[in-house]
Amino acid sequence: MAADVRFAKSHEWIRPEADGLATIGISAYAVEALTDLVFMQLPAVGRHVKAGESIGEIESVKAVSDIYAPVSGEIVAVNSSLPDRLETLGKDPFGEGWIVKIRPADSTEIDRLLDRAAYDAIIGSQPH
Amino acid sequence: MPATKQSLHAWWDPPADGPTNMALDEALAAEAALREGMLVRVSSWSRSTLSLGAFQMLGDARDHAGLEGLAVVRRPSGGGAIVHGSDITLCVAVPRGHRCGSAPQILYDIAHAALVEELRERGVAASMSSGRPSPAPPDCGNGSAGRGGEPFLCFDRRAAGDVVLPDPFDPGADCKILGSAQRRLRGAVLQHGTLLLAGNADLPPEVRHPGLDDLVGPEGAWRPPHAARVVRGWLRRLAAGLGVALVESTGRFEPGPDAGFEAVLARFQEDAWTARR
Secondary structure, X not given: OOOOOXXXXXXXXXXXXXXXXXXXXXXXXXXXXXXXXXXXXXXXOOOEXXXXXXXXXXXXXXXXXXXXXXXXXXEEEEOOOHHHOOHHHHHOOOOOOOOEEEEEOOOHHHHOOEOHHHHHHHHHOOOO | OOOOXXXXXXXXXXXXOHHHHHHHHHHHHHHHXXXXXXXXXXXXXXXXXXXXXXXXXXXXXHHOOOOOOOEEEEOOOOOOEEEEOOEEEEEEEEEOOOOOOOOHHHHHHHHHHHHHHHHHHOOOOOEEOOOOOOOOOHHHOOOOEOHHHOEOEHHHOOOOOOEEEEOOOOOOOEEEXXXXXXXXXXXXXXXXXXXXXXOOOOOOHHHOOOOHHHHOXXXXXXOOOOHHHHHHHHHHHHHHHHOOEEEEOOOOOOOOOOOOHHHHHHXXXXXXXXXXX
């Protein structure tokens, strides 16, 4: 996992890429907590979103959760094969399990998110 | 606004239609986030209504034998479809930061274990399912499959933690009487629990699931108003398990002024929501 990956409190991760885009996924902790994923709905490419806005939904056997945009921007790509191989989210959450690529409206928004240590501290305090 | 961090606040609401119940439940979740404590809304349905899980196909409901003519509403929560009308809905809302809000199974197990305890105290052999897939016997429904091969109806499914009773007509089988499903919102977790009190007389036998009254008896002992005793006991045990005080409201749940209730209600009334899939 790249050192510059950042996290939202709502368990999405975001990683700036060399081309100015950023890749978004959900953390291994979130996948493990949801258990038994059965369905996923992705956003449309071209959609403009604001930080905190829902960009998709994921269903496990007993719960539906929203996936939130950690930063504002335009959705430029989605991992369209992911809903057909949801196990990838658990096996490789920071690689093949990426969800969308976004063109950030303001790249400094990423810097204001949690770094790995701060995120680990949050999930370490959660009851299991 | 009363502080609720150290209390469990519960409301007993009158019967309502599907969209109203869904909108009130979302408002309850918003209120839980504001109050930073667990809230419960006990409700029922003014007519037999099919509630779809968030991602279920409306077409599957239309094609399902025995469900014709029912009012339909789509829940924000997941899980399988439920025919309401002979049940009590136990809506539990907790803030995301609550100790029960971090993972789905935590709230699921706490709410369901409290009901198992209450029923066992009353001599009912209730237990929590291991979730192992089991074919639904005829007495428990027709088991028609939906997306992913899972039965379309919630009460034909078995998930870990579902509250089940032995099937009196089929040794070794069980019948589910309480199932729950969640919507994990930004600020709160909303859990819809359905406690089946009796088979729904509006349904043909092939899709009618037995409830407490059918499985335990004597006839009528578990229907309203007697069912309130079980739910009240459940609330007490839920609060005791969390180590908080139970506060039962004398009035119905009223959405907060900032909850945007009318807009939420309109969303649940719209065909665009019900037919989103």
